[in-house]
Amino acid sequence: MSTSASAPSTSRREQILKEAARLFADRGFHGVGVDEIGAAVGISGPGLYRHFAGKDAMLAELLVGISGQLLTGGKRRVAEADGAPEVVLDSLIEGHIDFALDDRPLITLHDRELDRLRDSDRKLVRQLQRQYVELWVAAVREVYPELIEAEARASVHAVFGLLNSTPHLGRPGALPGRDAMAALLHRLARGAFTAAAATATA
Amino acid sequence: MSTSASAPSTSRREQILKEAARLFADRGFHGVGVDEIGAAVGISGPGLYRHFAGKDAMLAELLVGISGQLLTGGKRRVAEADGAPEVVLDSLIEGHIDFALDDRPLITLHDRELDRLRDSDRKLVRQLQRQYVELWVAAVREVYPELIEAEARASVHAVFGLLNSTPHLGRPGALPGRDAMAALLHRLARGAFTAAAATATA
DNA sequence: GGGCCGTGTTAACGATGATTAACGTGGCGG
DNA sequence: CCGCCACGTTAATCATCGTTAACACGGCCC
Numbered sequence: 001m002s003t004s005a006s007a008p009s010t011s012r013r014e015q016i017l018k019e020a021a022r023l024f025a026d027r028g029f030h031g032v033g034v035d036e037i038g039a040a041v042g043i044s045g046p047g048l049y050r051h052f053a054g055k056d057a058m059l060a061e062l063l064v065g066i067s068g069q070l071l072t073g074g075k076r077r078v079a080e081a082d083g084a085p086e087v088v089l090d091s092l093i094e095g096h097i098d099f100a101l102d103d104r105p106l107i108t109l110h111d112r113e114l115d116r117l118r119d120s121d122r123k124l125v126r127q128l129q130r131q132y133v134e135l136w137v138a139a140v141r142e143v144y145p146e147l148i149e150a151e152a153r154a155s156v157h158a159v160f161g162l163l164n165s166t167p168h169l170g171r172p173g174a175l176p177g178r179d180a181m182a183a184l185l186h187r188l189a190r191g192a193f194t195a196a197a198a199t200a201t202a
Numbered sequence: 203m204s205t206s207a208s209a210p211s212t213s214r215r216e217q218i219l220k221e222a223a224r225l226f227a228d229r230g231f232h233g234v235g236v237d238e239i240g241a242a243v244g245i246s247g248p249g250l251y252r253h254f255a256g257k258d259a260m261l262a263e264l265l266v267g268i269s270g271q272l273l274t275g276g277k278r279r280v281a282e283a284d285g286a287p288e289v290v291l292d293s294l295i296e297g298h299i300d301f302a303l304d305d306r307p308l309i310t311l312h313d314r315e316l317d318r319l320r321d322s323d324r325k326l327v328r329q330l331q332r333q334y335v336e337l338w339v340a341a342v343r344e345v346y347p348e349l350i351e352a353e354a355r356a357s358v359h360a361v362f363g364l365l366n367s368t369p370h371l372g373r374p375g376a377l378p379g380r381d382a383m384a385a386l387l388h389r390l391a392r393g394a395f396t397a398a399a400a401t402a403t404a
Numbered sequence: 405g406g407g408c409c410g411t412g413t414t415a416a417c418g419a420t421g422a423t424t425a426a427c428g429t430g431g432c433g434g
Numbered sequence: 435c436c437g438c439c440a441c442g443t444t445a446a447t448c449a450t451c452g453t454t455a456a457c458a459c460g461g462c463c464c
Contacts, residue, residue, distance in 0.1 A: 012411090027317060030232030033451060046453070047412050055452070111370055112314060115229060150378050151386060154371070158390050161367025162360045168313055169359055176352050184353060184398060188360050191397020192390040199389065214441090235421060248423070249442050257422070406464095413458075420451085428443075434436090 013051050015041050017065075020058045025105035025167070029059055029116045059113060060121040066106045067128035070099065074135045085142035092139055093189050096163050097182050104167045111164065133157070144197035155196045159189050215253050217243050219267075222260045227307035227369070231261055231318045261315060262323040268308045269330035272301065276337045287344035294341055295391050298365050299384050306369045313366065335359070346399035357398045361391050 019040035023032040034055055035045045052058050077091040100107045114125060136156045141147055147155065163185055169175055176184055221242035225234040236257055237247045254260050279293040302309045316327060338358045343349055349357065365387055371377055378386055 028230050028232055028315075030230055031318070034453085035451085043412065044414090046414090049453075050411055113230075116233070150376060154377050154383060154386055155390060157371055158364045158367045158387060161370070162364035162394065165360045165363025168363070169356070174352060175356050181356060184356055185360060187397045187400065188357060188394040191400070192364065192394040194397065195389045195393020196386060198393070236423085237421080245442065246444090248444085251423075252441055408463090409461090411459090414456090416455075417453085418451100419453105420449105422449085423447085425446075426444090429441090431440090432438090434438105 012041075016048060016051055017058065017062055021062050021105040021109060024059065024062070024113060025108040029055075029113045056116075056118060059109075060117055062106065062109060063114065063117060063125045064121065064128070066103075066110050067125050067132065070096070070110075071128050071132045071135070073099070074132055078135060078139065085139065089139045089143050089193075090186070090190075092136055093159075093163075093186055094182075096160070097185050097189075100163050100166045100185075101178060101182060107164050108167045111160075140193060144193060147197050151196060155193060159192055162188055162192065214243075218250060218253055219260060219264055223264050223307040223311060226261065226264070226315060227310040231257075231315045258318075258320060261311075262319055264308065264311060265316065265319060265327045266323065266330070268305075268312050269327050269334070272298070272312075273330050273334045273337070275301070276334055280337060280341065287341065291341045291345050291395075292388070292392075294338055295361075295365075295388055296384075298362070299387050299391075302365050302368050302387075303380060303384060309366050310369045313362075342395060346395060349399050353398060357395060361394055364390055364394065 016037065020032075020037050023037060023040065026032075034048055037055075037058075038045045038048050048058075052061075073095050074092055077095050078088055081087040081091045114122060117125065133153065133156055136159075137149070137152045140152045140156060141149075144152070166181070166185070175181065218239065222234075222239050225239060225242065228234075236250055239257075239260075240246045240248075240250050250260075254263070275297050276294055279297050280290055283289040283293045316324060319327065335355070335358055338361075339351070339354045342354045342358060343351075346354070368383070368387070377383065
């Protein structure tokens with residue numbers, strides 16, 4: 001994982017990635033120039049090419065990183081909560097919410113800029129995303145066996161949309177605080193699944 | 203207004219807007235060239251400038267149109283179902299689902315490319331969106347009075363994310379058909395609200 | 405203490421892309 | 435018929451942007 005050691009040069013790369021993520025999320029991949037990204041980390045323009053092969057490479061690393069993190073975290077949670085279906089699902093939901101609330105720009109990029117990738121990268125990201133979805137589908141179907149595959153899959157996608165909606169919220173204080181927001185999102189997600197199963201295919 | 207009469211030349215403009223919406227949704231505003239848009243309607247490149255002041259104007263017209271349609275439809279539904287809170291909410295949900303399922307590109311643009319607008323247009327679109335949200339918040343709070351304002355607002359945003367998730371789905375047949383999908387989304391949305399209210403602020 | 409490497413800098417270069425200019429053409433009202 | 439107007443076309447313009455070149459400099463290993 002990225003927290004491997006106190007690696008020194010890693011700092012700059014990660015700083016760049018962080019700022020690039022924010023900018024990409026705000027204005028879109030094509031809407032951001034390399035000069036802006038450079039400026040955001042205190043160096044100017046082409047200096048970035050000492051750290052990345054190009055703008056595309058930054059986006060690729062971001063998206064692969066996000067998908068990988070989500071999948072890894074999801075697998076870990078499934079393994080840790082072994083045996084208890086409800087616990088597994090709640091843990092997945094909790095993990096996704098944490099990610100959505102703490103890394104807003106990344107979550108935004110994740111389902112917005114996938115198509116700007118080179119074919120090979122896009123294929124990799126899609127594969128990671130698919131595995132993550134399958135993790136959820138399996139967990140959901142354990143808790144709600146009455147859901148057929150297609151319903152479960154569609155519901156999972158929809159709940160992702162629900163959880164990922166956080167970035168689209170007006171800044172100030174007309175909203176619950178972080179913890180209350182997390183709790184609310186959790187309830188919303190669980191309630192959605194429950195309702196999906198309620199009269200499913202009936 | 204645009205729906206004034208059986209105006210003939212309207213056809214071209216609307217055809218252009220439709221193709222532009224599809225392209226913008228697929229590859230992002232900055233990712234599409236005017237030549238591509240032109241090619242999509244059989245004319246080439248700068249011919250578009252006979253119909254629109256520029257690329258920005260197309261996006262502006264699309265976004266204003268979408269927000270306006272949503273708001274207008276929402277207001278109409280609220281008025282028609284006058285008096286019965288549950289009916290109002292269900293009607294709003296149904297209307298939004300129809301829109302999300304039938305005009306995928308527009309729904310995508312709606313919450314993705316807002317920041318590419320001129321200040322005045324963006325302000326207008328945001329105002330229309332805000333009114334639409336308020337419509338929902340009011341309807342939700344009528345059905346679930348135990349929800350406080352902030353919770354209701356956040357829940358509405360989240361449910362929008364849920365309903366708008368349709369575009370992000372793999373093309374083929376691993377998913378329910380249109381009507382089944384609409385029913386499923388409706389259940390998911392209602393279930394989410396119900397769960398939000400269940401132990402709200404308790 | 406000299407050279408190499410990591411990290412930057414600024415000045416081209418080349419492509420792309422939005423917009424405008426200059427120019428056609430077919431239909432239609434007078 | 436004539437000319438105007440809606441609608442297009444292609445060629446030129448001008449800015450922007452990603453990327454590369456050429457050059458600088460501080461630290462660290464030997």
